[in-house]
Amino acid sequence: MVKKKKEQKPKTLMETVGFKNIFQNYIFNFLFGLVLVLVAVLMVIAFISYFSTGEADQSLVSEMRQGDWLNSNKEFMNSCGSTGAIISNFFIAECFGLAAFAIPILFFITGLKMMKVYNVNLLKWFLCLATITIWCSVSFSEFLSKPFERQVYNPGGGHGMYISQWIENVIGKPGLYLLLLFIAITFLTYLSSETIEVMKKLLNPAYYLSNKVKFTITNLKKKTDDIIKDNEEEDDEKPNIYDDPAPQTVNFTDDGIQVCTPVNTDMADSGNNYKNEGKVYANDPDIEITVGDDEEKAGGRTVAGKIDLSTPINPKEPWIKYKYPKLDLLKKYNDGGRVYVDEKEQLDNKKRIVDVLATFNVQIKSIKATVGPTITLYEITPAEGVRISRIRGLEDDIALSLSALGIRIIAPIPGKGAIGIEVPNAKPNIVSMESILNSRKFQEAKMELPIALGKTITNEVYMVDLVKIPHLLVAGATGQGKSVGLNAIITSLLYKKHPNELKLVLIDPKKVEFSIYNPIANHFLAKVPDDNEEPIITDVTKVIRTLNSLCALMDHRYDMLKMATARNIKEYNAKFVNHQLDLTKGHEYMPYIVVIIDEFGDLIMTAGKEIEMPIARIAQLARAVGIHMVIATQRPTTTIITGNIKANFPGRMAFKVSAMIDSRTILDQKGAEQLIGRGDMLILNGSTPVRVQCAFVDTPEVENINEYIKNQPGPVMPMELPEPATDEISIGSCTISSDDLDPLFLEVARFIVISQQGSTSMIQRHFSIGYNRAGRLMDQMEKAGIVGSAQGSKPREVLIAEENSLNTLLSGIHR
Numbered sequence: 001m002v003k004k005k006k007e008q009k010p011k012t013l014m015e016t017v018g019f020k021n022i023f024q025n026y027i028f029n030f031l032f033g034l035v036l037v038l039v040a041v042l043m044v045i046a047f048i049s050y051f052s053t054g055e056a057d058q059s060l061v062s063e064m065r066q067g068d069w070l071n072s073n074k075e076f077m078n079s080c081g082s083t084g085a086i087i088s089n090f091f092i093a094e095c096f097g098l099a100a101f102a103i104p105i106l107f108f109i110t111g112l113k114m115m116k117v118y119n120v121n122l123l124k125w126f127l128c129l130a131t132i133t134i135w136c137s138v139s140f141s142e143f144l145s146k147p148f149e150r151q152v153y154n155p156g157g158g159h160g161m162y163i164s165q166w167i168e169n170v171i172g173k174p175g176l177y178l179l180l181l182f183i184a185i186t187f188l189t190y191l192s193s194e195t196i197e198v199m200k201k202l203l204n205p206a207y208y209l210s211n212k213v214k215f216t217i218t219n220l221k222k223k224t225d226d227i228i229k230d231n232e233e234e235d236d237e238k239p240n241i242y243d244d245p246a247p248q249t250v251n252f253t254d255d256g257i258q259v260c261t262p263v264n265t266d267m268a269d270s271g272n273n274y275k276n277e278g279k280v281y282a283n284d285p286d287i288e289i290t291v292g293d294d295e296e297k298a299g300g301r302t303v304a305g306k307i308d309l310s311t312p313i314n315p316k317e318p319w320i321k322y323k324y325p326k327l328d329l330l331k332k333y334n335d336g337g338r339v340y341v342d343e344k345e346q347l348d349n350k351k352r353i354v355d356v357l358a359t360f361n362v363q364i365k366s367i368k369a370t371v372g373p374t375i376t377l378y379e380i381t382p383a384e385g386v387r388i389s390r391i392r393g394l395e396d397d398i399a400l401s402l403s404a405l406g407i408r409i410i411a412p413i414p415g416k417g418a419i420g421i422e423v424p425n426a427k428p429n430i431v432s433m434e435s436i437l438n439s440r441k442f443q444e445a446k447m448e449l450p451i452a453l454g455k456t457i458t459n460e461v462y463m464v465d466l467v468k469i470p471h472l473l474v475a476g477a478t479g480q481g482k483s484v485g486l487n488a489i490i491t492s493l494l495y496k497k498h499p500n501e502l503k504l505v506l507i508d509p510k511k512v513e514f515s516i517y518n519p520i521a522n523h524f525l526a527k528v529p530d531d532n533e534e535p536i537i538t539d540v541t542k543v544i545r546t547l548n549s550l551c552a553l554m555d556h557r558y559d560m561l562k563m564a565t566a567r568n569i570k571e572y573n574a575k576f577v578n579h580q581l582d583l584t585k586g587h588e589y590m591p592y593i594v595v596i597i598d599e600f601g602d603l604i605m606t607a608g609k610e611i612e613m614p615i616a617r618i619a620q621l622a623r624a625v626g627i628h629m630v631i632a633t634q635r636p637t638t639t640i641i642t643g644n645i646k647a648n649f650p651g652r653m654a655f656k657v658s659a660m661i662d663s664r665t666i667l668d669q670k671g672a673e674q675l676i677g678r679g680d681m682l683i684l685n686g687s688t689p690v691r692v693q694c695a696f697v698d699t700p701e702v703e704n705i706n707e708y709i710k711n712q713p714g715p716v717m718p719m720e721l722p723e724p725a726t727d728e729i730s731i732g733s734c735t736i737s738s739d740d741l742d743p744l745f746l747e748v749a750r751f752i753v754i755s756q757q758g759s760t761s762m763i764q765r766h767f768s769i770g771y772n773r774a775g776r777l778m779d780q781m782e783k784a785g786i787v788g789s790a791q792g793s794k795p796r797e798v799l800i801a802e803e804n805s806l807n808t809l810l811s812g813i814h815r
Contacts, residue, residue: 026116033114040108043091046084047101050092053077055152057085058093097157099136102129131187138164139180289346289369313577315589316498322712325495329704330434330697338429339459341371345426352401353378353421360397362390368418372457373693374428374680375406379418388412391419406676414688422457422691424676431455431679433488433697437495448570449502449592449628452492453485453653453683454694462692464685466594466630469651470623474632475641475666476655481679481694482632483513485653486596487702488695489630490517493594494705499523499714505546505595505721509602511538516702519710526593526719535718540606547614548724550595550627554618556722557625560587569626591719592626601635612644619648636662652684655694741780744769746810748777749786753806758787758796785809 050057056077070082078085091100106129112118141156141164148155156164167176188195314320346369357364363383370377382391392411399407402423410420436442436452439461449466456462466472472489476482493502503526508514514536517525521535528542528549537546557569564581566572569590572581581587595618597603603611619629631649633640636657646668654672657663663672667684675681679694742748744767751766752758758781764774778796781787786806788797800806 029114030116033111036107036111036114040104040111042080042084043087043104043107044101046078046080046088047092047104049079049084050088053079053085054088054093057089058152061085061089092157093153094158096133096137097140097153097155097160099133099140099160100157102133102136105129128187128191131183134159134163135180135183135187138167138176142176142180289341289371312579313589315573315577316500319499319712319714322498322714324498325705325708327434327438329708330437330701331432332434333430333432339371339373340425340427340429342425342427346371346376349376349378349402349423353380353398356394356398356401357391360390360394362386362394370457371425372459373431373455374425374676374678375422375457375691375693376425377457378421378423379413379416380421381418388419406674406680408671408674408691428678428693431693431695433491433695433701436461436488436695437492442492445496449594450492450496451489452695453488454679454681454692456690456692462683462690464651464683466628467592467623467626469685470628471619471649472628472630472651472653473641473645473649473666474630474653474655475636475657475662476634476653476672476681477657477662478634480655480657480675480677481681482634482655483598484679484696485655485681485694486513486598486630486632487697490596491697491702491705494520494524494709497592500589501591503591503593503719505537505550505593506535507537507543507546507595507597507603509538509540509543509599509606511536513598514596516699517706519706521718522716523709523712523714526721528723529720540603543603544607544610544614545724546721547611547618549721550593550618550622551614552722552724553593554622554625554627557590557627558621560590561625563587568624590626592628595627595629597629597631599633600631601633601637601640604640612642616644616648619645636665638665641665650685652682652689654682654684654689656680742773742777745777745780749781749784749806749810750803752781752787752798753800753803756798758798762795 053076060075060082064086076082076085078088080087091103092098096103106126109118109120109125110122113120113122137156137160139156139160141154141160144155145161154161164176167179171179185195185199316322350367350369353367354364357380363386365381365383367381368379370379380391382388388411392409395407395409398409398421399405404424406422406424408422410422412418413420431454436454439452441461442450442452442463445463447463447465447467450463451466452461452463454462474482474485490504493504502524504517504524505526506514506517518535525535527535527537528546530542537543561567561569561572563585564572564575564587566575569592573590575581576587576589615629615631618627622628629649631645636654652667654663654666654675656675656677657666657672660670660673663670666672667682667689669689671682671689675691679696681692681694682689683692684690748763748767752763755762758778760771760774760778763769763777764771767774778787782789782796786798786800786809788799790796800809
């Protein structure tokens with residue numbers, strides 16, 4: 001069978017020439033856009049030149065003969081030649097007057113659009129510029145004609161003169177003025193709806209002023225009473241756990257499973273389970289398994305963002321259009337935050353625990369299992385006469401029987417007449433940050449600095465208020481989840497606080513952990529002003545400077561609180577927003593400042609007391625002025641976490657450590673060495689630690705949050721901390737004031753190291769300076785460790801052998 005030939009459609013002229021898709025070609029669009037940009041620049045130059053040369057070129061343009069446009073005799077005075085004179089005369093004199101400058105602006109924007117430099121709405125720009133051109137042409141012709149009487153052109157051009165004259169003939173001058181005013185208001189309303197509010201205020205200023213004053217006076221006392229009431233309520237709150245879900249109970253027996261909802265968490269009915277006057281043996285009790293209900297989800301996808309209009313001053317101004325991050329930026333896992341319960345695993349663990357206790361003749365009444373995301377808590381009620389120490393001593397035997405790591409015995413459980421055995425789940429659940437922030441308790445929390453850290457064994461969201469802690473110590477071995485915990489802390493604060501309400505000082509000696517937060521430097525970070533624009537502090541010398549700067553800021557804030565007769569930052573800000581402070585005395589809204597140090601141990605090893613002392617001073621005094629610290633270390637030793645640090649950091653987060661001594665250093669008790677890692681932690685915010693599975697927030701999630709915040713309106717630069725009171729430079733083991741350091745110090749030091757001779761008279765002769773100055777230079781180099789001590793009339797010993805070692809020693813000096 002013969003195939004039919006495809007009919008070829010005749011080509012059009014554009015296809016034949018090759019211009020069919022020419023406007024879809026990137027190179028053509030770029031070159032054409034560049035031509036438009038250059039034409040716009042040429043027109044602007046010609047228009048500007050026309051103001052001084054228009055009168056001279058007027059006769060040449062109006063009586064132009066054939067060939068005159070070539071300008072062979074250079075008769076045209078315009079800077080752009082005859083072309084510039086002709087274009088300027090047409091657009092300015094004959095068309096739109098001074099408003100003709102909108103035409104090259106349109107050409108310029110169109111060129112940038114075609115070059116893909118900016119993505120703008122050309123139609124909107126065209127309509128706006130066309131409206132401005134016509135309106136200005138008519139207005140300039142009507143109002144500026146007299147000042148331009150002696151010019152060869154009318155300020156509104158020929159078009160403006162004609163239109164204004166025609167409208168005057170129809171509706172008169174009052175009608176023309178009202179028409180121009182109506183068009184201007186309509187155009188401004190199209191650009192911004194705020195124009196309507198401005199017009200309303202202009203039309204009724206008395207009502208606006210009286211209403212504003214009334215609002216201030218009415219809400220002043222009410223706001224103060226609310227603050228006092230909130231303080232009284234918050235003092236009675238417990239900052240640890242905010243959820244008390246109704247538990248579900250699953251009763252397991254060897255024959256099957258039975259579900260009962262709801263259930264009383266007390267011991268089962270003794271009449272059914274106990275015999276022989278309440279005493280039973282280890283093989284009798286059944287297991288009762290409790291799974292906490294899922295957290296009540298919030299309705300919206302935004303954690304915060306409601307504007308408080310109950311005070312005269314909005315602390316979020318001028319960034320009131322800032323939008324808080326949405327929960328869609330976080331990853332949602334398939335389990336939806338629900339705890340996975342393995343029936344067989346729970347029955348096997350129950351049998352092994354009962355068998356081990358029976359082997360050592362330990363009698364129990366009941367056993368209850370509470371299944372958490374990663375840990376199951378078995379609550380054992382011992383029989384009468386059984387010593388708790390006997391069960392506590394069987395910890396290793398129970399761990400051997402269960403073949404599991406991370407077994408921890410709580411004897412007894414605080415507030416309960418039972419002994420707890422914590423056993424890791426075979427299949428742990430991931431506690432996502434989305435499930436934590438999506439809980440209603442977090443979104444409705446009235447804390448100043450809310451931190452959602454994870455979920456407890458009962459599947460409850462664990463939250464603390466950093467203001468109440470008020471400083472947090474995070475410690476654990478390498479790779480156990482400290483960095484994820486710090487990211488969870490920062491993420492909680494970013495979802496709840498406005499850039500005007502919170503500033504972060506991030507100190508990262510490792511230089512890689514906090515670099516991901518560079519995009520939000522302008523919105524949320526604070527730093528000491530210097531030549532380096534890096535907002536994340538990584539240099540040890542800058543860390544010292546920053547901590548001293550925070551001390552200076554703390555002293556300044558205390559002075560402001562003293563002037564305002566306020567006890568803490570909350571009372572001070574409440575007085576500020578209610579107009580109770582005199583702004584002329586330097587009062588301003590105080591944001592909370594959270595200092596987060598990722599590797600505190602490295603700073604202590606490098607700078608020692610220079611780091612520890614300002615941290616201790618801030619930890620002791622700064623809580624009242626809104627400065628709080630979170631420090632983390634992977635070396636929980638007594639040389640790093642000293643007694644001075646522990647005394648001022650009541651909040652502790654302990655991840656898995658390698659030895660019991662490290663756990664005692666962090667928590668003052670054992671337990672952290674028995675954790676299973678991967679975010680499993682103990683939180684001490686009182687006398688009893690709470691086991692929590694830390695919320696997991698991955699790097700892509702943090703990047704999404706930072707990019708979202710970066711695109712929101714906010715500050716254009718990081719908050720500048722005040723300069724520290726003293727500026728000292730550390731050289732070797734000595735600290736020298738930069739004001740006392742001689743300008744010739746570096747040059748003299750290099751000369752002595754190269755010559756390997758340390759003599760005061762040699763410095764005096766070589767640098768042509770006096771003996772006193774040479775002696776001071778020698779003393780400074782002795783303090784710096786460059787030369788040894790004086791040896792009578794002999795030259796001093798040079799302690800630095802080569803110039804490279806000297807450069808390393810002097811690397812801390814910044815001229």
